[in-house]
Amino acid sequence: MTVEDTIGRIIEEVNRISLPGPGYTRPSYSPLETQAHAVVAREAERLGMTVSRDAASNLFARLPGRDRAAPPLHIGSHLDTVANGGAYDGQAGVAGAMALAAHFVESGETPPVDLVVTVTRAEESVWFPVSYIGSRAALGRLSAPELEARRSDTGETLAHHMRLEGGDPRAVLEGPGLPTASFIEIHIEQGPVLFDAGEPFALVSGVRGGLRYREARIEGTWAHSGGAPKASRADAVVAFADLVTALDRHWDAILADGGDLAVTFGRVDAASSEHAFAKVPGRLAFCIDIRSGEDGMLERMDAILQREIAGIEERRGVRFHMGPQSRSRPASLSAGLNRRIGEASAALDLKPRTMLSGGGHDAAAFAAAGFDSTMLFIRNWNGSHNPDEGMDEKDLALAVRALAAAFADRQADGGARLPRKAFPIEKA
Amino acid sequence: MTVEDTIGRIIEEVNRISLPGPGYTRPSYSPLETQAHAVVAREAERLGMTVSRDAASNLFARLPGRDRAAPPLHIGSHLDTVANGGAYDGQAGVAGAMALAAHFVESGETPPVDLVVTVTRAEESVWFPVSYIGSRAALGRLSAPELEARRSDTGETLAHHMRLEGGDPRAVLEGPGLPTASFIEIHIEQGPVLFDAGEPFALVSGVRGGLRYREARIEGTWAHSGGAPKASRADAVVAFADLVTALDRHWDAILADGGDLAVTFGRVDAASSEHAFAKVPGRLAFCIDIRSGEDGMLERMDAILQREIAGIEERRGVRFHMGPQSRSRPASLSAGLNRRIGEASAALDLKPRTMLSGGGHDAAAFAAAGFDSTMLFIRNWNGSHNPDEGMDEKDLALAVRALAAAFADRQADGGARLPRKAFPIEKA
Structure with missing residues (x-):
């Protein structure tokens, strides 16, 4: 044992x-x-x-x-x-x-x-x-x-x-x-x-590669939750929700096409001391982690991300600041x-x-x-x-x-199957 | 001056x-x-x-x-x-x-x-x-x-x-x-x-009345952002985004009908020490503030909210815990x-x-x-x-x-327009 x-x-x-x-x-x-x-x-x-x-x-x-x-x-x-x-x-x-x-x-x-x-x-x-x-x-x-x-x-x-x-x-x-x-x-x-x-x-x-924005944020406009008419708002939380649901739809479509993809918003912060239930949120910090076994998929998702962000900025009056991108192939x-x-x-x-x-x-x-x-x-x-x-x-x-x-010692067993360079490098 | x-x-x-x-x-x-x-x-x-x-x-x-x-x-x-x-x-x-x-x-x-x-x-x-x-x-x-x-x-x-x-x-x-x-x-x-x-x-x-859930949260399932297939996930952030975008659509429709309404998610917290960019979020806390000048509208929105939540729970495998509700008429x-x-x-x-x-x-x-x-x-x-x-x-x-x-003293000006009970109660 x-x-x-x-x-x-x-x-x-x-x-x-x-x-x-x-x-x-x-x-x-x-x-x-x-x-x-x-x-x-x-x-x-x-x-x-x-x-x-x-x-x-x-x-x-x-x-x-x-x-x-x-x-x-x-x-x-x-x-x-x-x-x-x-x-x-x-x-x-x-x-x-x-x-x-x-x-x-x-x-x-x-x-x-x-x-x-x-x-x-x-x-x-x-x-x-x-x-x-x-x-x-x-x-x-x-x-x-x-x-x-x-x-x-x-x-x-x-x-x-x-x-x-x-x-x-x-x-x-x-x-x-x-x-x-x-x-x-x-x-x-x-x-x-x-x-x-x-x-x-x-x-x-x-192993899947990854594309990450760990320090992204959305800047909107702080306002009173009762006093700010809908058309006047630049609500960072609503803009974030738009992005999450848009990428979720793209993910569904890519899976249906047989693509390999995972999209995760692992950390979302609109809970600073400036945030309150009676305030339209003027800021939200988030991170996004996109993974795929296909290298081209990360490029494709990054392009989709940028396109969706541009549409949300236009529609919601907010600005996205995506911060540094990191990648693993x-x-x-x-x-x-x-x-x-x-x-x-x-x-x-x-x-x-x-x-x-x-x-x-x-x-x-x-x-x-x-x-x-x-x-x-x-x-x-x-x-x-x-x-x-x-x-x-x-x-x-x-x-x-x-x-x-x-990895049993096959020589000891009388076998001789193990080459001198036990595990030749293999380009995958 | x-x-x-x-x-x-x-x-x-x-x-x-x-x-x-x-x-x-x-x-x-x-x-x-x-x-x-x-x-x-x-x-x-x-x-x-x-x-x-x-x-x-x-x-x-x-x-x-x-x-x-x-x-x-x-x-x-x-x-x-x-x-x-x-x-x-x-x-x-x-x-x-x-x-x-x-x-x-x-x-x-x-x-x-x-x-x-x-x-x-x-x-x-x-x-x-x-x-x-x-x-x-x-x-x-x-x-x-x-x-x-x-x-x-x-x-x-x-x-x-x-x-x-x-x-x-x-x-x-x-x-x-x-x-x-x-x-x-x-x-x-x-x-x-x-x-x-x-x-x-x-x-x-x-003055608009309000309907509030200040301590709502969503419980999903923590998972690895790269290892959890989409169908297996119960992602609290995605569920939250579904709710925000659904209520945003209802709000648009109600405004188009001439209704009076404001919907705000003022505080969103998926940023505890348990959250990380590489984890599918298993929890999210939020608050929601719904306001209207029309009393029936708050009832109507609460019913819409419950209906949307039931759909999201079914679709995303999460549970909403809305906590206490407070109201002002x-x-x-x-x-x-x-x-x-x-x-x-x-x-x-x-x-x-x-x-x-x-x-x-x-x-x-x-x-x-x-x-x-x-x-x-x-x-x-x-x-x-x-x-x-x-x-x-x-x-x-x-x-x-x-x-x-x-509120100038009209008696002092020779006027006599102010009744004994200066500002009678008026039922509005």
Whole structure:
């Protein structure tokens, strides 16, 4: 029961470390995130693994493989959370990775190449307006301006917080980053597809890209709710509602056409001290998150957005100030790794489907850097990024067993199917 | 220049008393409101008026009239403000009332009946969820449960805050309230009608009633913005947008039919620490303020609201929790007083229009208690309940001069047109 025990212990110990609830809150590059990394370090050292940290304070716990010269297999996820997040987003992947390592140690098997449990920093981009900070830092792909991004709660820079948690921002910029290898991330699905289908886990073929305006606002005209005739109003809330319903209609039409799209207005603020029930609202702040697996779709939606905004400004007498736009490109994951894991699963009588990831994940950053990278999705319920995230640890254990089978040392079994360069880079 | 000087001085001195800006903030039954009342008391005492306060700490400054036994003419307004309100909502009416008193004192004229400058408490119902607190207390119409209403910023009861500002809540309940007389309130229009028409002031024929839900919320389901398929979502923000756009369409249709209506969603909060750009919002708090001069219209809109909500709940998978409803009934004001002031204005070559008030005002509470009650609206710009309220003090001075002419002592001029009961009660 090494796999199950390790999973349960790591999830429990990590989640003891949190700001007050509901749910779990470990901000990116916070002392809490650092403490959570330390849980993994202790567990890895108990297993005899070699623990190291890079300049961005990402954690690596290495278990030697048969071929020490071959590119290693990185496997891991992150331990920061959104505010009031759940018990599994990030944690499940780290626990699964450690469970795989524990399986090798316990069974006495040697993995074909070095297994590197990789715990990244700052994956949840709600804290800093930068995607995949820890993994991109590990890969030598973080830029100097990004290090100046400010954390949403403290207002301090990424460089500042990185330093506080033991990192060295200057060294991050100097690179050169990890040599190209393989990366596998286990993660809860964050959607209801596997739960509804009754399937324990899936393989992920790609990660949706995103187009975001995090600091958009609408400026209207403050007025008295009883005294301002309709025609004289420039109501920021009504203008916002127009935009939401317009994009909702476009979304319906695009889905009906078979397009891939998700549109979310996650935060809406017309509740400052200036707002009151008896005042026509003169201001509203909001953010918008548009995701798609199709690169052209983000362009198309941005054009639709601008067109709708122009119409609403004209009709409602308000002004939209959309603020900076951030983007992440859709990423394709490794068909080769998916085939290998799928075949090993089949031998265990499991037939994981292959599906798209709606959320962005570190695996996309590794893929973008040329890694042979993929993900396993674990069935979950109540979505993710909320205190009620639900997952059955048995499903996670099944996925770990599928990985153990996929990376069993076939030479030890007398097989010779593993090439010298274990996981060749595959352009997706 | 007594009228102009008094107006300028009172507005300036009162507005020096405020919480930090933008704009002016004097909460209902706050020490700041009390200090503002003291400005008027000092000015009145300088004029030789008799100052008194009732159990609710409303202020009365009395100038004796020729017929001391006749019901007096109350004239005044309030000095509390909404949060970050403007320089004139309330202040202009108090300054105008004191300017009228100063005109009588300065000119040596005696008004036909006692002139009572009446400064009410707690007119802005953003602080306590109760309408017309000060005037209804003065009229013996405040109820024991209303005294337990809690102030939105402090969470303390109305009775508590009333006591802190020198009032006696028990005595307020014991009444009996002011004897029936007349009441006139000068107030900025709070809308653009007079400004657009180029008219300095108007007479008010009635006050719109209101239907409010101040603590409504929508409960949806938190989910990941990238991982939750559209069909699986219960998005509180999208549900809210549906409601806003639906009511906007009904409002258009009702206006096109000649109905009187105003609909405002003044405060919208989907910005708690649980909200993030990457989360489908599972909760949204809002308030809704529906106003009309037609009583049946509020019933009709409430039915429309319930019907729309039922449809949205069905369609979007969310639940609306509307919380308590509060209402104020539309009030008709005094046609007799309006005729008298209109005739006096005509003699000054002014032809004020008669219009409806969108906002609720103390004059409505006096009218409901059987007072012969009316209002004068002063042209303003930038609406009201905001830091940019604009008004020309010359317009206010013109309205004061019209009142001075309307209540000139015609007996002293040799006339005998004023009946013993100066301003008979008129059922509107």
